[in-house]
Amino acid sequence: MNDKKTASKTRNAIIETAGRIFAEEGYSKATVRDICRQAGVNIAAINYHFGDKKGLYLSVLKHYQEISLKTYPPDLGINETQQPEEKLHTYIRSFLTRIMDDGHPAWFGRLMAREFTQPSWALDILVKETIRPSFQLLTEIVGAILGKSTKERVVRLCSMSIVGQCLYFMHSHPVITRLYPGESFGRKQIDELTDHITGFSLRGLLEGKNKNYSEVKKCKKR
Amino acid sequence: MNDKKTASKTRNAIIETAGRIFAEEGYSKATVRDICRQAGVNIAAINYHFGDKKGLYLSVLKHYQEISLKTYPPDLGINETQQPEEKLHTYIRSFLTRIMDDGHPAWFGRLMAREFTQPSWALDILVKETIRPSFQLLTEIVGAILGKSTKERVVRLCSMSIVGQCLYFMHSHPVITRLYPGESFGRKQIDELTDHITGFSLRGLLEGKNKNYSEVKKCKKR
DNA sequence: TAATATTTCAAACAATTGTTTGAAACAAAT
DNA sequence: ATTTGTTTCAAACAATTGTTTGAAATATTA
Known part of the structure; x- marks a missing residue:
């Protein structure tokens, strides 16, 4: 078996194809046969280069995690001179881009988003x-x-409300397209979605830190 | 093969067990062998009573859809005398209960929630x-x-923001428990979650219909 | 009770999964 | 050029999947 470092042609082809297929289909639905066929390599190549399917998945995660981290660092565009509100806007845009963007760097975001709802044995690593x-x-x-x-x-609940909104547009795409066949809530609408989620959430965070819904009602009547 | 109407002992046992297992594992990960073993029936029973695995899944969906509809009607507790804000609170509680509750009626909610992220051929029926x-x-x-x-x-985007929050606490449970091992955001917190999501969302909807995040900032400084 | 229909069962089937094998092809070093 | 180590390949393997079979058991009907 080969080492992690060596970058053979076959190894690269597998990582490339597997990244796409894992992102599309998820770990268990992606088959080694399919990956090898699309990568144009022999069936045995995965076991030879990565030990087993798990080893391949782990290598793919590590590989694209590195790329994704460079392309979309968690603090992308955020600096300490910004107001927290601006930071949130930047964060949400970065988050949406990471999971909805096209091309290699987004595959990792896609894989990660999938682990949220179909966790595999790799979830512990990803969380950490x-x-x-x-x-x-x-x-x-x-x-x-x-x-x-x-x-x-309360901080945690509000943070989850924000992440939940972001993930919804990615996860529930199949449902959304069926609900509104004409409309689109995807990659090309990242700007619109960013502004909507940021606005909705900033208002959600606004002043009503511990207020329940009935107090908000009063506030509205004002 | 048996008809849909007839309610044999075996048929019921399969529907019962399959409902739980499908809700837990999803369509493709649930195996007919596992279902039959846990239901205490022969391997061939599923094909005999439901034709094939798809037929079983469809029967399970139809069966629990009916039960779920009776237990948690979409307009549960909503009447026309209520203010829209109260209606939203009721709706969110009903939604959360439907997907997080325990026992048979919730299996359907669980199955439906799963179809959001792992759509099967049955999604079209469920959407409709x-x-x-x-x-x-x-x-x-x-x-x-x-x-x-x-x-x-805008109405649609805001509605999705609300559904997204609700689904997050259900879908991302594996991640949440890893992020905060001590804390709990589950069935027993439905009241808390309902109040949080309702409050957060009502504020999110509040007056800022078309405002972007920078205008909200001004509003806050007031 | 006897005849008929329905349901259950162990066993096997065909297809698909990840994995292993051992020889052949290739590359690198002596 | 020969040896040595590495990589590729077609084929087969073992395990698991959904499904089918045909006889046995059970229930229903005449």
Whole structure:
């Protein structure tokens, strides 16, 4: 078996094809036969170069994690001179781009998004190395907007509300296209979606830190 | 092969067990062998009573759709005397309960939630018979809160923001438990989650119909 | 009760999965 | 050029999938 470092032609072809197919189909639905056929290599190549299918998946994750991290760093475009509100806007755009964009760097985002709902044995690694740092940054931004006195639990709930919105447009695409065949909520609408989610969420975070819905009602009547 | 109507002991046992297993594992990961073993029936029973695995899945969907519709009607607890804000609160609670509750009636919600991210050939049926009516009701409530002058596109985006939040707590449970091992965002927190999502969303809908995030910022500084 | 229809069962079937094999082809080093 | 190590390949392997079979058991009907 080959080492991790060596970059043979076959190895690259497999990583390339497997990245796309895993992102499209998920771990269990993607078959080694399909990957090898599309990569134009022999069936035995995966086991020779990566040990087994798990080894391939892990290599693919590591490979594209690196690329994705360079293309869309978690703090992409965020600097300390920005207001928390601007940071949130930047974060949401970066998040949406990462999971909806096209081409190689987005495959990792796609893989990660899939692990959210169809977790495999690799989820622990992903949470540790990618999801936790990214979510940590979000909770800091949200915490700054809500203010220091806000309970940690509330900060987390609000952060989840934001992530939930972002993931929905990616995950539920099959449903959305059936609900509204004419309309489109995809890659080309990232700007629109970013502005909508940011606006919706900033208002959601606005002043009503611990208020329940009935108090908000009063607020509206004002 | 048996008819749909007849309710043999074996048939019931299969529907019962298959409902649970399909909800837990999804269509493709659930195996007929596993279902039959846990139901205590012979391997051939599924093909005998339902034709094939697809036929079983369809029967399970139809069966629990009926039960779920009775237990959690889409307009559960909603009446025309309520304010739209109250209606939204009721809707969100009903939605969360449907997908997070325990026991038979919730299996259908679980199956439906799964189809959102792992669509099977059955998605078209589900969109037509369940998802579209439910989403239609939500957009009406959201439309009433936003006001008649609001663009349909905005109503839809806001409705999706609400559904996205609800589904997140269900879908991403594996990630959430890894992020916060001590905390819990599940069945027992339905009340808390309902209040949070309703509050967050009502504020999100509040007055800022077409405002982008920078205008919200100004609003906050007031 | 006897005849008929229905349901259950163990066994096998065909297709697909990930994986292994051992020889052949290729490359690198002596 | 010969040896040595590495990579590729067609073929087969073992395990799992959904499905079918045909006889046995059970229930229903005459």
